[in-house]
Amino acid sequence: MQTKSREIRLASRPDGFPAPENYELAEVTHVEPGPGEVLVRNTVMSVEPYMRGRMNDTKSYVPPFALGACMQGGAVGFVVASNDPALPEGTWVQSMHGWREYALGKATEFQAIDTSLAPASAYLGVLGVPGLTAWAGLKHVGEMKPTDVVFISSAAGAVGAIAGQLVKLGGATAIGSAGGAEKVRYLTEKLGYDAAFDHKGGDIAAKLAKAAPGGIDLYFDNVGGEQLEAALGALKPFGRVAACGMISGYNDEMPGPRNMLQIVGKRLRIQGFIVVDYMKRIPEFLADVGPYLRSGKLVAPETYFEGIDTAPEAFDKLLRGGAHVGKILVRLAPEGTKP
Amino acid sequence: MQTKSREIRLASRPDGFPAPENYELAEVTHVEPGPGEVLVRNTVMSVEPYMRGRMNDTKSYVPPFALGACMQGGAVGFVVASNDPALPEGTWVQSMHGWREYALGKATEFQAIDTSLAPASAYLGVLGVPGLTAWAGLKHVGEMKPTDVVFISSAAGAVGAIAGQLVKLGGATAIGSAGGAEKVRYLTEKLGYDAAFDHKGGDIAAKLAKAAPGGIDLYFDNVGGEQLEAALGALKPFGRVAACGMISGYNDEMPGPRNMLQIVGKRLRIQGFIVVDYMKRIPEFLADVGPYLRSGKLVAPETYFEGIDTAPEAFDKLLRGGAHVGKILVRLAPEGTKP
Numbered sequence: 001m002q003t004k005s006r007e008i009r010l011a012s013r014p015d016g017f018p019a020p021e022n023y024e025l026a027e028v029t030h031v032e033p034g035p036g037e038v039l040v041r042n043t044v045m046s047v048e049p050y051m052r053g054r055m056n057d058t059k060s061y062v063p064p065f066a067l068g069a070c071m072q073g074g075a076v077g078f079v080v081a082s083n084d085p086a087l088p089e090g091t092w093v094q095s096m097h098g099w100r101e102y103a104l105g106k107a108t109e110f111q112a113i114d115t116s117l118a119p120a121s122a123y124l125g126v127l128g129v130p131g132l133t134a135w136a137g138l139k140h141v142g143e144m145k146p147t148d149v150v151f152i153s154s155a156a157g158a159v160g161a162i163a164g165q166l167v168k169l170g171g172a173t174a175i176g177s178a179g180g181a182e183k184v185r186y187l188t189e190k191l192g193y194d195a196a197f198d199h200k201g202g203d204i205a206a207k208l209a210k211a212a213p214g215g216i217d218l219y220f221d222n223v224g225g226e227q228l229e230a231a232l233g234a235l236k237p238f239g240r241v242a243a244c245g246m247i248s249g250y251n252d253e254m255p256g257p258r259n260m261l262q263i264v265g266k267r268l269r270i271q272g273f274i275v276v277d278y279m280k281r282i283p284e285f286l287a288d289v290g291p292y293l294r295s296g297k298l299v300a301p302e303t304y305f306e307g308i309d310t311a312p313e314a315f316d317k318l319l320r321g322g323a324h325v326g327k328i329l330v331r332l333a334p335e336g337t338k339p
Numbered sequence: 340m341q342t343k344s345r346e347i348r349l350a351s352r353p354d355g356f357p358a359p360e361n362y363e364l365a366e367v368t369h370v371e372p373g374p375g376e377v378l379v380r381n382t383v384m385s386v387e388p389y390m391r392g393r394m395n396d397t398k399s400y401v402p403p404f405a406l407g408a409c410m411q412g413g414a415v416g417f418v419v420a421s422n423d424p425a426l427p428e429g430t431w432v433q434s435m436h437g438w439r440e441y442a443l444g445k446a447t448e449f450q451a452i453d454t455s456l457a458p459a460s461a462y463l464g465v466l467g468v469p470g471l472t473a474w475a476g477l478k479h480v481g482e483m484k485p486t487d488v489v490f491i492s493s494a495a496g497a498v499g500a501i502a503g504q505l506v507k508l509g510g511a512t513a514i515g516s517a518g519g520a521e522k523v524r525y526l527t528e529k530l531g532y533d534a535a536f537d538h539k540g541g542d543i544a545a546k547l548a549k550a551a552p553g554g555i556d557l558y559f560d561n562v563g564g565e566q567l568e569a570a571l572g573a574l575k576p577f578g579r580v581a582a583c584g585m586i587s588g589y590n591d592e593m594p595g596p597r598n599m600l601q602i603v604g605k606r607l608r609i610q611g612f613i614v615v616d617y618m619k620r621i622p623e624f625l626a627d628v629g630p631y632l633r634s635g636k637l638v639a640p641e642t643y644f645e646g647i648d649t650a651p652e653a654f655d656k657l658l659r660g661g662a663h664v665g666k667i668l669v670r671l672a673p674e675g676t677k678p
Contacts, residue, residue: 053604224599243602256595260563263582263611265392270609272602 003030007070007100030104033083042077042332045098046124047315073098076120078339090339094123125327126300134163136278142218142242146171154222156183158327168192179321205230229257241270301326342369346409346439369443372422381416381671384437385463386654412437415459417678429678433462464666465639473502475617481557481581485510493561495522497666507531544569568596580609640665
């Protein structure tokens with residue numbers, strides 16, 4: 001058996017936003033899996049902000065992507081050929097073998113998922129890294145209380161869309177920011193945010209003050225920069241910042257907030273976190289979030305791009321903040337493909 | 340009885356560094372204290388960075404100084420006339436009635452101090468706000484461990500001079516920065532710092548990397564700005580910042596660190612604090628620090644200005660970082676004056 005698979009490789013390291021020439025679409029041919037290996041047909045892959053960091057050749061909490069090699073990232077799919085009894089053909093799995101149509105690897109690099117609980121793609125979103133990030137950032141980093149006013153930037157994004165709903169389900173008040181009127185409407189009309197504003201068009205501090213006139217207790221920071229500065233100004237004494245990502249600084253060196261002195265006077269706490277540190281809490285996460293998902297109280301918006309060749313475009317939209325809402329995914333097999 | 344007292348009033352609000360015209364030296368005449376009141380001769384007063392904030396007409400954790408009124412701050416002295424049996428004549432006291440030679444007020448506004456334990460001025464330094472700040476910042480905010488490498492900015496200042504010694508007494512490694520070669524020598528030769536560097540003359544990050552080649556675990560931040568940026572770069576994963584003051588930003592709006600993204604990747608924690616929140620821990624503080632002071636293991640450097648009319652100059656030196664080391668004090672009565 002020979003299986004042709006297209007994959008995206010890192011052709012060169014980007015300076016600023018990645019450009020088409022930084023990627024190469026290549027084709028490889030897989031043969032039968034060896035002992036202990038499986039061949040998986042990926043149906044959906046994920047693009048995530050942290051991948052931009054891996055395109056640089058700098059030390060970070062995850063190693064850089066290698067030049068000329070296939071990129072990596074979360075993906076779901078099913079086993080099409082197996083040489084390991086732990087994962088028979090037809091098993092739905094998730095892995096870090098994204099950016100390719102078929103993945104050949106050790107069975108231990110793939111985890112079986114339960115598609116009776118939710119569609120496979122949910123394991124890349126609400127039940128995966130974005131959901132765990134939202135939950136850990138609010139519960140364990142931000143120590144959210146029901147009386148809190150919580151501000152979330154990038155509030156319609158993969159993490160923000162889940163976080164806003166978890167704020168409301170926890171009894172607290174959710175304020176969100178997003179780029180563009182359409183997304184802002186989506187926040188209040190579909191995701192249940194109490195108030196929302198467009199971070200484009202200036203004076204973020206004034207917009208935040210209008211949305212949260214009494215100030216905020218917790219800021220879930222997905223972007224850094226001006227919104228972090230506005231949040232430091234709006235935080236009440238003893239307020240907290242759960243620093244999840246600073247996407248506005250991934251491509252360029254970004255000046256920090258001019259009002260850092262607020263941290264002292266208001267005794268603020270800024271706590272950075274990354275989701276891998278919370279992997280051991282996945283059972284607690286599923287116990288908290290699973291019931292909301294089953295009862296339909298928590299929805300998981302998704303925006304799809306079609307085909308492996310659209311993955312760079314999907315990643316670009318993610319980094320630039322397009323009109324998408326929720327989790328950005330790339331379909332690697334036609335919708336409905338199954339074992 | 341009539342007692343003439345000179346005092347410093349806020350004549351106008353400064354823009355940037357306070358200038359001579361922002362102050363007025365005035366003379367008042369006190370009569371006998373009324374019921375429940377005492378008249379205190381101040382011998383020494385303190386200047387502290389937070390006073391700059393009180394010269395602005397902005398909301399903060401302490402109210403602004405009133406225009407035309409005498410300024411306030413820590414002072415020590417002794418009772419010269421009493422109309423309250425709780426504080427008889429001759430009692431040494433501390434109060435917030437600084438910036439004046441004599442203070443008339445309710446006895447409850449003055450606290451008796453034990454000058455057999457340490458000279459009265461120690462209650463403005465190592466046993467007062469700076470000592471409590473250093474101790475609380477290391478122990479309760481920074482959660483210092485004996486294995487920590489601790490970086491302290493403004494390391495020869497009132498807080499830093501105590502903090503560096505407490506780091507060493509706690510078994511950890513102390514790295515300090517100060518302005519000028521003389522102060523830098525003082526850090527390693529007199530205060531026991533393991534390494535020290537001059538923050539003037541550029542490339543603070545390189546100097547910090549040389550002083551602490553393996554990185555730092557805790558940054559005790561007294562200045563903000565470039566040194567905070569260097570510290571964020573040098574902190575190891577899960578490192579902490581005890582944000583005590585950002586004196587470089589008190590006079591002007593200061594751009595924040597350009598490398599805030601480090602907070603996320605390294606899961607750093609920045610925690611602001613102000614000393615008033617730790618007043619209730621003074622017994623614990625005295626239990627920790629008292630023995631070191633009595634045994635001579637902890638020294639409390641002081642720099643004196645002479646006379647109430649030099650108080651603005653002393654404050655200016657504090658804000659600009661002159662060649663002084665330790666606590667800056669202003670003598671309001673000739674050295675040796677006592678009941």
